[in-house]
Amino acid sequence: MYENLISYCSSFIPLSTIDKEAIELNFKHITIKRNGFLLKEGKVCDFIAFVNSGVIRHYHLKDGKEITCDITLKNAFITDFKSFTQSTPSNYNFQILKNVELFIIKKKELLELYNNYKNIESLGRMMAEQVALRAIDMAMTLLSDKPVERVEKFIIQRPDLFQEVPQRYLANLLGISPESLSRIRGRKNLNLSQ
Numbered sequence: 001m002y003e004n005l006i007s008y009c010s011s012f013i014p015l016s017t018i019d020k021e022a023i024e025l026n027f028k029h030i031t032i033k034r035n036g037f038l039l040k041e042g043k044v045c046d047f048i049a050f051v052n053s054g055v056i057r058h059y060h061l062k063d064g065k066e067i068t069c070d071i072t073l074k075n076a077f078i079t080d081f082k083s084f085t086q087s088t089p090s091n092y093n094f095q096i097l098k099n100v101e102l103f104i105i106k107k108k109e110l111l112e113l114y115n116n117y118k119n120i121e122s123l124g125r126m127m128a129e130q131v132a133l134r135a136i137d138m139a140m141t142l143l144s145d146k147p148v149e150r151v152e153k154f155i156i157q158r159p160d161l162f163q164e165v166p167q168r169y170l171a172n173l174l175g176i177s178p179e180s181l182s183r184i185r186g187r188k189n190l191n192l193s194q
Helices: 003-010 017-026 080-084 107-114 118-144 147-157 160-164 167-174 178-186
Strands: 028-032 038-039 048-060 065-072 076-078 093-106
Touching: 003 017, 003 048, 017 107, 017 118, 048 107, 048 178, 065 118, 065 167, 076 118, 080 118, 093 107, 093 178, 107 118, 118 147, 147 167, 147 178
Parallel strands: none
Antiparallel strands: 028 093, 038 093, 048 065, 048 076, 048 093
């Protein structure tokens, strides 16, 4: 059951048999159905989860409108690092767009793993760096790229989003209207689903 999680982690750092056993013992398997939530705004995010399958949308509310900040697909970790590290209420909602299967670890257990397993501590640092780099790339794209450049960049960097995520959420993530996304797609003859 844990093969995918172990394989993903092993692609970043070599894990010993003991490391792998520790991961299997401490990550709990859960499933959440479509339209459910992994995290709701106002709750402390006290976990890190690995998305084994499914799709999760990260969004927050601004003036009563949902603003999509990111979308997590399979084979990726998800958490609200600010809430997780500072034990403060989250500003985000993690909504399930497609049924998800997750392996989740609570903060207390993760910190114990970090204290007892050097490789897992290194893996945690690498995962945090990846999440930070993705957030920086997204912010730079939204600040400096024109809408058509954003769409083209996403098709190259994250083509799976266009197969897995409804267009209205993609448009929101890209900071454009669904109509603009349709126009860009039509002008550029981009083969996007949905």
